[in-house]
Amino acid sequence: MASCKPDGYSLQKITAAQLPILDTIAKIDSIDAMILPYRSRIDAVLDSTLAYAPNAISKDDGSYNTTAGNLLADLVLERANPIYKSRTSNTIDFVLLNHGGIRSTISKGPVSARTAYEVMPFENYIVVVELPGMAVKSLLSFLIRSKRAHPVAGIQIVLNNDDTIHQVTIAGGPFSETETYHIATNDYLVKGGDNMGFFADARAFHQTDYLIRNAIIDYFKAVDTLAPKVDDRFYKRN
């Protein structure tokens, strides 16, 4: 009998299945009850009204600049500049973000922190880059080539009818190839995201430790009404 004691096991067969978690599976109530207080607190915070949008704010309502893009780029400039100034005593010259990074339209009506999560679900931080004029030139050709309304602020780009540059103004002065510019953007683009390779030529990178989403929420808290306009910061002359 002792000899029949198992002295080990040998693997004979393996089977596998991927089991989908469908809504036909009944929830376990005690688990749901555990989640509830956490969910309620999030809902209370995210859904309290911070500002009001009299009209929908979209990233598709203009060809070279849009209401959503302008809102985002303007608020990044406004919120990040004091931080950058206090840390480096320099000023941000302009802002460049990516059109694809705006993930949702802001509907007409009350605006909450949840809106900010919808517009910017990513954990992207504002980074300020010191970029030589020559690289800014590549940045400009990228903007013209891409034919997308990448959000900008602090810069005005006027194109001729044939897509050549008519005039570029940065921080109120004419663009110069020999100047170095302080550009606020996000950490995703700095790493080459969305093919913005020109950031590789940066002389310096400065972290602000400020999440874009938090900048949006702070801006929503600071203002009553969101009414960005499509304007003349980037356009083509007839």
Place this chain on the structure above:
Amino acid sequence: MKRRTFIKDVSAAGSLALSGLSLASCKDLPKKKLTILHTNDVHSHIDPFPSEHSEFPGMGGLARRAALVETIRNENPNTLLLDAGDIFQGTPYFNFYGGELEFKLMSKLRYDAATIGNHDFDNGIDGLLAQLPNATFELLSANYDFRNTVLDGHVKPYRTYFMDGIKVGIYGLGIQLEGLVTPSLYKETKSLDPYEIAWDCEQRLKNEEQCDVIICLSHLGYRYPNENRPNDLKLAAKTAHTNLIIGGHTHTFLEKPTIAKNRIGNDVLVNQVGCFGLQLGRIDFYFDALKNSTSKGVSITV
């Protein structure tokens, strides 16, 4: 195979005593079944997707996953529940509570082990440490060297589990953090070569620990266009004793596990179940007493 000295955990001791008393012939030696359940890249998706969601309407959610796990555990108590990393980041639950609820719920579901994904560093290595008191499961990572960090002593390279007489060895592997995660978050964590570390782990689990099944929890990624990036398929080809690689990071929805060949020509299963808790992976291992084994090799049905 050497006869193993059993460390008597409750379940193993119980079943051994029973089988020792009641045997009439060797033919009655019990067959064993081990069930492995796994998730990866859940990314703080605690609630199901809304019913009007365009891609995953009504799918996922911890309370439903809990029900499925419970059903399977009732069917086979010899079940291990595992996660391959990126537990954190993706919904406001993480932004608000820093992973507290994710760890508490995984503990409630009786997860046994998880490995560490790159996003699990998103609140810094201190943020991960702060949530450890909420985890009753083991964090396993063999190729992250935490010696100069606050996580030193909190993460094991591997662990063994006795499941009704079957010894299971599980080790963890993480993706290279340099270039992927901001250095101020992972601090002085060193990412060591996953292939070399995997080799060391499985040698120890096979030869010293004498495990019957060896599982790797990997957050390396299934595969990449750049083949030089460490990945699960390459890992499978470099191992010799690992039976199953449970992967993550690339959010790969495999229709069924991939059967790969290891360096000595044996089969290794590589599985990954996408992301966001939309699926639960299930692998069942069937064993026969060594005396009764016909040694025709392992049959795999996927």
